[in-house]
Amino acid sequence: MKQIGVALWLLFLPFVLFTAQAQESKPLSVDVLWQIERIGSPQISPSGEYIVAPVTRYDMDTDKGESQLWLFSPDGKTQRPLTAEGLRASQPTFSPDGQALAFISKRHKDDVGQVYILPMNQPGEATRLTSVPTGAYGIKWVGEHIYFISKVWPGKNWDDIAEQVKHEANSHVSAHQWNALPYAQFDHWLDENREAHVFRIPATGGEVQAVTQPLNIQLPRSSQSASSYDIDPSERYIALVSDSLNDGVSPNNDIFLAEIGATEATNMTPQNRGNDYNPMFSPDGQVLAFQRQLITGFYADTSNLVVYDLNKKTEKVLTEDWDRSVRGLVWTANSRGLFGTIDDAATSRVYAINARNGKVKALTGETNFSGLSISNNGILVGTNDSFLHPAQLVKIDTRNGSTTRLDTFNDALLADVELGTYESVTYKGYNGDDIQMWVHYPPGFDKSKKYPLFLLIHGGPHGAISNGFHYRWNAQTFASWGYVTAWHNFHGSSGFGQEFTDSINPDWVTAPYADTIAAANWFAEKDWIDADRMVAGGGSYGGYLSTILLGKEHPFNALLIHAPVYNMYSQMSADFAVHAERFGHYWEKPEIYRDISPHYYADKFNTPALIIHGQKDLRVPVGQSFELFRTLQSRGVDSRLIYYPDENHWILKPNNSVYWYQQVRNWVEQYATPGAQ
Template identity: 65%
Template sequence: MRKLMLVLSIVLLPLSQVFADDNQYLTQELIWKIERIGAPVIAPQGGHIVAPVTRYNMDTDQAETRLWLFNADGSVQRPLTADGQRASNAVFNSDGTQLAFISQRGSDSAGQIYVLPMDGPGEANRITDVPTGVSGLKWVGERFYFISNIWPGLEWDEQKERLQQQRDTHVSAHKWTRLPYSSFDRYLDEERQAHVFSVAQDGGDITRITERFERELPRSSQGTGSYDISPNGEWIAFMSDSAPVGSENAINDIFLARIDGSNARNITEANDGSDSNPMFSPDGRTLAFTQQRIVGFYADTANIVLHNLSNHQQDVITEAWDRSASGLVWTPDSRGFYGSIDDAGTVRVYHVNAANGNVRAVTAETNVGGLSIANDGTLVATNESFLYPARLVRINPENGDMQRLDTINDALLADVELGTYESVTYTGHDGQEIQMWVHYPPGFDSSKEYPLFLLIHGGPHSAITDGFHYRWNAQTFASWGYVTAWHNFHGSSGFGQDFVDAINPDWITAPYADTIAAAQWFKDKDYIDNERLFAGGASYGGYLSTILLGREHPFNALLIHAPVYNMYSQMSADFAVHAERFGHYWDNDIYQQISPHYFAENFNTPALLSHGLTDLRVPVGQSFELFRTLQARGVESELIYFPDENHWILKPNNSVYWYNQVQQWVERWTPPGPR
């Protein structure tokens, strides 16, 4: 115990002193030294692989993303783009001899398309000079396709002039006449629209595509998944909001048009739910997309729909599968898909047969994502777990075996002592089985008693899966001397439609019961000290933690980040909880039944609150209201306010500060280590 307490006492010291002990743990400082590998892209011929690698500078709080080159046999690993120049969205040409990417260099005022030769030495050549910048890059045939957020109807020199006017003005006001007006951490400019454009691979005049159809891409966010181009360059399929003007909520549909045409046809008009992720098959005969049917429910099961381009018939092929299709790539023969599927606490690779919808699990343990496939069937991806950050791997599509292709972070993490973890199940609300991840601290001794740190995930319609988490790392919390756990309570994704929808519109009953049952499961274990129990969460997890404030629970204290505290004032967010599906608060008394502020008379548990000013998903006023309530009731409480953070604490130094403050708070109320 003495040695463990010594380690815990030095984690708040400067990084140079953190590893003074023989043991090294996954500290909050070390997390920010990890280089983060993003989704790879493999050349059509299967040789070269390019992936973004991001590293952070603690002195400047800045991130730098460079493109790295790898080979499918693991023989190459080196930076491809220059140090100090951000690069993203890499795409190969059809024969793999050139690589295009988006970067902002030199005098660029926004990100532009650059092309780098892959068959010999050479410098990157800039292709575009789009004043409003480019994103969502694709390379089809001899043309580039991209997205830019423009003022419709203006020429490029007029766009540039309008941007300069914005920079020069002393007026900071925003004005809106309709929704949406914001998205997570940014306000939307109602006068600008996101559209698809194209340009020849050697540069030249830019062709407007979706602007001609008088259809913009979804206002809140856009990317490569918002549109696709057929292999022969004849067709475009794209997402667009088809809701009537003045409608409160978006209805995203798939529109199909000829590239050189003047009209776009809504091919999903009959579906009131969300349609997204259009993807043309390699043979150009079929358009695939995903479809949800419940209006206002973002976690509704996403099915794969196939649209035949010759006769325009549509078939839903995964209706019998109780999982959401995501992370899809077509197989080279156009006969199926590989996807990264949220499946019962793990993101696994599945194969989906396009003819009959039959599914086959390819991988089993640990998370796999960012799939990319070559013409010869070589499948690459990222693989991560609770114990290691994302790695670049090649996957055998027959048996799921993975060959690692990188060694990034190996030296950094070589001497880090980690705990262990396991997946367990327990009986939760209504007698149903609940899956939970349990993390044990380094050197765990089951003959002794440890404190519990129960984490409550956000969403609520997401899940904690077997991957590396930077913002709320269970292994880091465990290294402080705690058994740490994540439970996938009712409402969590990846456990079927009935399970994920079980908490709507009643956000309290089932998740609260699941949380209390999780605590009881631990209290029944000999290795848990029942007098040292702590819990906390963020976003919906902050909401449920605030519900605990007003109800019976066994926890000494709570951690509450970005909570939904007042369901009425949550109307000021970038979306209104439940409104689209179940009606507004003047239509439905469910808000009074589930809003935490109605239970404030029972608040008596010490709580640490944290929130970012630029959070528009859960506006910061929610924490201000909660903090004032706790203080007015004389409850021990603290509020950490970040004026430069959004829904998440993303800056390195702010993150380390947050972890340190959390550690001090949890140790104050729930002393660490075995006894």
């Protein structure tokens, strides 16, 4: 009897272990999302010996994140912290010989970010190099100097600037004053009395030298980064981006070239009214590459790669026959080509681009890549992510695109997370055109049962949803609640060619709306979808299109509307005007705005809607949601407004994000019961 009992137990044991494992598995919840350690763009040393990348962790108790620099090796054997916990560090940049690392940090008594230097070939602590009262960012280490950006008051020396900083910190006047545009950028106000300029300091220490101030031109007023300028390897030239019109209403960013120490710069692109940006000297110093868009006022215009021969003084557009935008570029060490992460049909792929003839070759396939960095001996590294895993540090074979993972972050955390599956499908949308769509299935999906649909509408509108890991709108998290979840790349989405991207301008409504309804119909025809349990929603432009749905026929029981453009007229209070530059202002072309502004459809609003917005959102000012909420309430439509006084266009704080996901879940479950039936 005892032997039989043991035998029965041994037979039962696999089932017990399986059940225990099933019980231990967990969904990709918002709590898990905020436990993930997030790897940023890596930098590889010139020799290929070291790789450094920022890694950010978040603490729910403090509601804050902190970034450490971590050290890795190309063989995958090294993974250790390089900077101390509790001290934020970013923008790692190697010295030309790779034996030291510069980075930006704010530590000890720093009020703003400063440049720090850390030796790589010997023990030692990081030492502060700069003491700039307005802070440093956008660093590059070229030759014997470290270059950086700082926003300063023109005409003042450093002592005067320090006094000005102290005065403003102690002032009890909170007023801002503007006499010209721009006055804001995304989530912060701009000080029109300050200018962003490039400076340099010897890497061994010494006096800070102004590089661009003597040229009497400044970097773009709205935003600047390390990609706003470049220095040639001999430190003879600087190439920078500046608004040649000095017009915040309709800027024209051009590439300027100057000798360092000179008092004049040459506009290299005066003939182009579109944007020219991201100057990059080749490693041999013979060529200046940059990106060019041709259409004024269209941020998603195809970005072409242009090369300028500094000796011959000739320019060539390399990719004008390629219907994709170049981005994320790095030069090869031999100056014969570049690698880039290209938005290509809903995937960010690594491409090789020949710098002589513009020929392109795709190296990678299914999943997203970003943050490329390459060594002098040709080791290419970057990050790779997909819908099913967050960014991982990888080495990329430049011959065939195969990858070798170099980190182990998040493996233990995600080991017991049960994920669903996903696939890419194509359906017929507006005008019979093919529309690509990502479909996410819940864990344990059973096609013999019926599931509710949560259709997500991406923002932009010209930013496609690609095969990458998303923290703010994670489709796998939504799917884990018991919904088939989908992202459709409707007309206007990037990565499918210029004609497709530009097809919705200035009519933002017709094609994307038709594509959305066609997506819903595609699902309704599936045996595994319950057409009576459909909800939809999106943010930014996705919030706009969701608000358009409020006033038109649709099959959705309820809508999620985050940071929507509701009134195209009052949207003029945003940090930039969407259609004005290209198609005319509303007093010039009133019919454009009349046809596409959702508030004109308000008499038809009758769908329950959850509205979410942040006070610091200057891209879509918060008044848009208050207008929409009052409209819905006045019409007696079931609606809820969630307001964040401390968030911008995105919900970025850990606890606020958890609340966001909880409230979204409560809302959609109220109108579309989750799970298989």
